[in-house]
Amino acid sequence: MFLNKYFEKFSKMDSEEAIFRSAPMTLVQFYVTIEIARDVVYNLGTIGKVHFRDLNSRLTPFQRTFVDELRKIDSIDTQLKFLKDVMLKYDCTPNDETQSTKDSRLPSSSEMDDLVSRIASVYDRIKYLDDSYDQLNSERYKYLENRYVLNEVDNFHSLSSGRGGNQDEGNFVIQGDSDxxxxxxxxxxxxxxxxxxxxxxxxxxxxxxxxxxxxxxxxxxxxxxxxxxxxxxxxxxxxxxxxxxxxxxxxxxxxxxxxxxxxxxxxxxxxxxxxxxxxxxxxxxxxxxxxxGGATSRNETLNYLNSRIEDITNVVLNTKNHLISELVIFQDSYASWLYTIERERMIYEVLNKFDFDSTRRCLVAEGWIPTETFGSIKSMLRKVIRSKSYHGSYHARVSEESIEIADQSNASIGDENYSLLTTEGGHGDDTVDNSDEEYDSLVAVVNELMTNRTPPTYHKTNKFTAAFQSIIDAYGIATYQEVNPGLPTVVTFPFMFAIMFGDLGHGFIVMLVALYLILNEVRFQAKKNKDEIFEMAFNGRYIILLMGIFSIYTGLLYNDIFSKSMTLFKSGWVWDFPKDYDPGSKGRMSISAKKVSGHTYPFGLDWAWHGAENNLLFTNSYKMKLSVLMGYIHMNYSLMFSLVNYRFFRSKVDIIGNFIPGFLFMQSIFGYLCITIIYKWSVDWVGTHKQPPGLLNMLINMFLAPGKVDEQLYPGQSFVQVVLVLIAVVCVPWLLLYKPMVLRRKNNTAVEQGYSNIHSQRNHSIQLHEEEEAIILENELRDDNNDDDAEHFKFPNDIEPMFHNSASHDDDDNFNFGDIVIHQVIHTIEFCLNCVSHTASYLRLWALSLAHSQLSTVLWEMTIKNAFGMQGTKGIIMTVVLFGMWFILTVCILVMMEGTSAMLHSLRLHWVEAMSKFFEGEGYAFTPFNFDSISL
Known part of the structure; x- marks a missing residue:
């Protein structure tokens, strides 16, 4: 209970963050008159919190309402692309005014028409100059080419007639210009x-x-x-x-x-x-x-070509200068014009998702929004109505009618809240001009709908948590309102990496790279066309920072810096040298160390182990058992999230049928193994003069020969292991049978009560509430429009039905006992086998840590170590060269290649070993409509 309350505390964090669980979403419906639909969509895009549904999914793009506007925008976009190509052709780079462009307001319809006319005028003028330049330049090249041909023909005849050199014997030479x-x-x-x-x-x-x-x-x-x-x-x-x-x-x-x-x-x-x-x-x-012709005729033609080339060259230069001056003027406006046109395209693409209500002459849309933004969207609509009213008439007055069916703060499934915003002219004042009738009928309605549809998943992140969230989203989008693995990943991902990459020196290099990216993030973020690998590293700069910091920490634990140990504290071991020991003797002599009584190394691994012959044997055993403990903690931590999910969704059958037996199964086997590891570390086996038992053989014999213990670890071990085996055996049929049988019993009870299946019983109250609210909404809208014959608007082009209820007859609502049994059998087999395979998979923490340490040692010994001991100029040169080689290979192999390998293994441990314990990943991402995706 304490753990569950601790987790639920994160789900009620400040509204600025929604990282532990996705933000609550609400399905809303917009009724907007056509006159202000464009302004409403623009303001919704500025807010960027509405995920629109396509209500015209059955229609082709050419059958939608605003297809003519999009065609017009396409033609303008083609003109702008041509103008950009011309600018690149003449080396006129468009000015980058991204921020000022994004802050620009939405132009009115008349201003858009003026802008379209200006773009068309600039396009015609520049296209004419460009075509003229190309045509004149082509003509100039033709004259140049003709001149080359004439010169070559003249040279050919000169050489042939003897004017260009000595005559070959027997050649005929004819002087003159004859034909x-x-x-x-x-x-x-x-x-x-x-x-x-x-x-x-x-x-x-x-x-x-x-x-x-x-x-x-x-x-x-x-x-x-x-x-x-x-x-x-x-x-x-x-x-x-x-x-x-x-x-x-x-x-x-x-x-x-x-x-x-x-x-x-x-x-x-x-x-x-x-x-x-x-x-x-x-x-x-x-x-x-x-x-x-003859030489005279060719000379006359050549003089004519030279004159034409000179004249056309002057015209070409003048045309190019004029064209470049036009482009210089245009390039200042290119970014803002392009942004305005692309923004206009996005607005009309969203408007094409709206359905047209001919009875009320307005556009209808649906979309998902974060529940907390409902009030701000209502305020936005109010401002749009007020703004359009003031622009339309100085006599128009704004009235607001808010119809509250239920309090929004206490809204649940079945509650509905909508705000109707209209403008009226003067409350009976007959002095209002008739020209203002267009603005007197402006309407904007936002309804909060009750639905059984699954909302999109929306996790609020900042620049620090966004990179960690992208790791999870790359595997799958979390189901709506389930626990988000992105939160614990902030700590567990870099820590698992650091266990495999534990070296203080290498971690320091990684941290420096991350700090460089973070300190220059403004400059790098503004840079366009970044390299793909660099952009990946830049987006994950905070992940790299934590990986470096955690690697420094584990490097201190391992007492390892570039494969060398650090004597930070006094060692807890002393060498026991024999009396006849000769340090200069070439003979091999075994020297042992003895423990200093009453002294323990304060932090990390004692540096004395780095010089021992059994160093590798000791560190292997230490890191192997440590990796099993880390895996056990990580998997149990993830398994607890499944309990949090079951409690949140009030799934008692999953708590009893899945979590409890699964938890007992894991604790009876691998929880017991971890306890024995810690107990074995706690016993002074040297003082007891006993050989410590092997834990792997103990675990194997625990199932192959229950009750038989070859090497006793603690008193009463045989009885405890038999009880644990029985618990594990009982948990398997518990996992296999409980949930299907309970669901079958509940379904039979529902059928006896007259329902078609358990799903219809579950949705019965929702359906009744749904019908009641639909009747209330219809009556309110009919009264508002003074139309007794008005009917509730439906979307004929929407493939997805309005509500998911018992009348939908979806395949997912049918109770199929066979499918449930098969699903539970698969879940049981996967869980039991994964408990074994996933625990073994965490041994990669030990394997990669060992490989990284040994590779670092080999690299040190093969490079810079060979320079030590040399003296004079040779020693200086060798030290510099070998240090450079060592440093480059360290960065390229140990930091980049080994770091990438450790990162991928840490990614696998999260995606497979941890997230499989609770993560469903069957959601879809919340993709709000905004203008951030416009790229200039």
Missing amino acids: TEDDVALLNQRNHSLEEAQEVSLEDAAGYNSICGTIESEKVGLLRNILWRASRGNLFFHSADITQEKLPDFSTNKMSLINKSVFIIFTHGDFLKSRIKKILQSLDGVLYENTE
Whole structure:
């Protein structure tokens, strides 16, 4: 009883926290006129305490009320995304005004229209400038590319005609600007086809035509092979890379810059020429027709291209400067505009969850709220009504009508409390302007509904407890109002970690890392696009801090700092050296230690054990038994939470049928084992001159040979063990049969009384109260609307029924004795086997602690220990190098890798070994509507 009262004390903590048990939730219903629905949803999103239900779940997104508004927002969002891409394209980073943006008020409908017009105007202007810049830049690149082609053609003809260098013997040189220059160039090249060297005779040269252009450099080899096969070698192909700069690929709209090459092709015949052009087009080649003619014609074309390039370059620069100036002006407003549009989208998405009541011309919504926020939501609605009324008419007066069916402080299942807020014009004053009728009919109603639905789970956390709660939520969301494992996890998780990671030095490093993250949390929290691993560590900075602090504590207990011991206190052992002992002797001599009478080491492990040969044997036995004790305490602590849950939910059958036999079963076996461990530690076996008995064999023989004790631990041991075995044996059928039989008896009694099953009997009083309250609510609403024919509004598009009662005929409400028996059999087998396996699982505390200690020792001996004893310059260099190696390996292997391993094992001990004793985890998270999820 004392333990239960202690736990219940945490469930009644201050309203600012709800960590021991989820906060009480209330299902509410909103009736809001369409004129103020947007303002109401905005204010609810600002409060951030309403988990809306979708009352139109059967409708597609295109069948909902505000689909046109969302389409309009989508188009605006597309425009803003385009503008952001343009800013990134021209290196104009949007200003980060997150805080000031989130504090902005909700614009009115007319202001939203003005904002949409401004965004559209900016979009059109910047899009026009960007398209103009791209078009002009593309044209400039085309002229540049044309100039490269002309220069290459001119170089080709210059070299071929002998103007560019010495002539090969037998080359024909023709001076002048005749139209036969291409023919002479072809002959002077001693043309070779692609595969066979075939000289072109002067008589055939007159029939060749040149095709010039550019193509991607990677496609030159492919083009050469295709042309040779297509023309059967009847052509001359020349290519040269453009090395000065990259040019755009005009076949794509992205204007990506690539390496290009100039090609010059000579062939004859219109048919072959047209075929080659088609091949070039298929390979995204660009052809230029202005390269024909003599040198004079090419020079005139080149002068024209230079003039055009200069003019277009000036226009491109001016266009870019104008565009950048527009972007600089726009980037100051981008963050606020984007936030406003995204907020507007969220508001209309929530409004699409509302159902339209055509009889009252208002929107109806349902949602879960924390019970304590009901008053603040009513106050918010009152302010919205008053604000809209004052904006609508100076003559409007606000009246508030509050219909109280039951006092909210004493509300329970079946109580209903709603507040009706309206505006009326002047109490019969005929001077009110008719233009204010729109604001005279504003209505906002919030109802507190009675329901059997399971509310969402809402745990209030702060920045310290949020990380620990996320560990639990990663495994499963706690069932509504059950004990939350997140509270004890604050202590048990870092402590279990520290048992496996017990080293003062390593714990100090972990603590320093956590302190660095905590002291700079404001700067890191404002940083966007954090690395995934770093963000995980940053979010768990308080977990890391406690892990470091607890590791320092366990390091002091183990007397271990970087695998070395600390002589903090005087040892309780002294070495007993023989008289003929020679420290310099190379012979091996065994030296024993004796206990100092009347002296005990004050805290932790005596440092004298670190130098003993049986150190590993002693610490193994010590840590192994300690891990069993820690596991027993942790599991029993968790098992007590199941009693707290059963008492809270008033489940007497679970207390008698599950908790009591389960508790007795665990205590009779592993509770007894833990008592014997402590008793064995308390006995001075050296003083009694007896060999201490093995506890593992004792536990095994306790079941295999009841009543037989090979090595007696205490008097009367045989009788005690037989009684404990009998208790454990009795608990198994108790677990197996009690709950199914009791439920079956109660169900038969309910059937005899005329109910369909035990569930219908349980819900009968709730159903009656539900019907009474529904009639009262309907009468009040009918009187308020002066409509005798009004009916209670129902939600035709809501899949989930309004109330869960005996009329719902859900499968979960049917009593199935076979399912209950199967479930209880599974529970019994799991519990009995888990008592054994889970206790053994806590031995990982010993195993990882041993591994961590030994790995630290090995790392010390293989690195920095080798530098000790060296002198001079060599000793200094070796000390610095080996210390650096030791420190880096310590941080990387022992702190990061071993720390991650210990953290995962501690996580498993909580998820499986502890939480399986009481945690159901069948709830769903409370996800209130708020604007915190908007990211700029």
